[in-house]
Amino acid sequence: MTEFPDASESPVIEFRQVGLTYPGPPPFEAFRPSDLTVRKGEFITVVGPSGSGKTTFLNIAGLLDTPTRGTFLLDGIDTSMLKDTERTTLRGRRIGFVFQAFHLLPHRSARENVELAMVYSGTSRRERPGRAREALVRVGLGHRTDALPTRMSGGERQRVAIARALVGRPSLLLCDEPTGNLDTGNAEAVLQLLENLNSSGITVVLITHDLAVAARGRRTVSIKDGALSEGDQVGGC
Ligand code: ADP
Numbered sequence: 001m002t003e004f005p006d007a008s009e010s011p012v013i014e015f016r017q018v019g020l021t022y023p024g025p026p027p028f029e030a031f032r033p034s035d036l037t038v039r040k041g042e043f044i045t046v047v048g049p050s051g052s053g054k055t056t057f058l059n060i061a062g063l064l065d066t067p068t069r070g071t072f073l074l075d076g077i078d079t080s081m082l083k084d085t086e087r088t089t090l091r092g093r094r095i096g097f098v099f100q101a102f103h104l105l106p107h108r109s110a111r112e113n114v115e116l117a118m119v120y121s122g123t124s125r126r127e128r129p130g131r132a133r134e135a136l137v138r139v140g141l142g143h144r145t146d147a148l149p150t151r152m153s154g155g156e157r158q159r160v161a162i163a164r165a166l167v168g169r170p171s172l173l174l175c176d177e178p179t180g181n182l183d184t185g186n187a188e189a190v191l192q193l194l195e196n197l198n199s200s201g202i203t204v205v206l207i208t209h210d211l212a213v214a215a216r217g218r219r220t221v222s223i224k225d226g227a228l229s230e231g232d233q234v235g236g237c
């Protein structure tokens with residue numbers, strides 16, 4: 001297995017003039033050259049309107065897309081130097097993703113949905129049920145492990161999705177509009193859960209178009225027309 005250096009002193013995310021232009025045609029600069037440093041243990045929110053480049057940013061930070069400009073260091077590792085298989089391994093070991101849509105299999109139980117995330121992670125078949133249960137307990141669903149997503153509330157489904165993101169024991173959680181499909185009460189429960197996970201040491205980056213959600217970050221970065229700028233538009237929320 002690939003060994004990566006333990007870069008515990010390095011920022012988790014470091015963008016140095018990172019940009020991404022989709023090739024098109026016509027070419028489109030969806031993420032304009034931007035600097036950003038996210039340190040271990042931070043909870044940052046990235047806020048901007050629809051189409052401003054939030055998901056593009058998250059895809060770059062999550063190693064799902066490759067910048068066409070600049071340097072992106074993840075835990076001190078220069079990601080431009082990585083082969084595809086190394087990017088995949090690094091992503092699997094360090095990053096958990098939470099999306100607006102929960103992407104759960106409707107006819108599999110909560111526990112099975114979480115277990116499926118371990119199929120390609122090298123976790124032995126024997127270990128998977130225990131690990132899945134542990135992750136579900138961590139999100140407050142220890143009593144719902146056998147429930148089907150179709151019998152769960154939106155908030156519970158998102159918590160299953162968060163358990164699935166946690167099961168690989170990531171150090172960084174990237175959340176793309178995680179409360180976008182939830183009513184106020186469920187959104188609050190999910191935000192509190194993310195805050196608790198952050199308190200336990202996981203670095204959280206949450207992107208949202210909602211200023212009230214953005215204000216929950218301990219630091220806020222704005223994104224507009226594909227460019228990041230440190231939080232100058234959220235004051236007063
Ligand atoms: P947000 O998440 O803030 O709504 P996105 O990052 O999804 O914004 O999109 C930013 C811009 O990039 C949009 O104008 C979108 O149409 C464009 N875009 C996204 N993906 C692609 C792609 N694969 N090719 C070309 N343009 C894209």
Ligand code: MG
Pocket residue numbers: 054055056
């Ligand atoms: Mg988006």
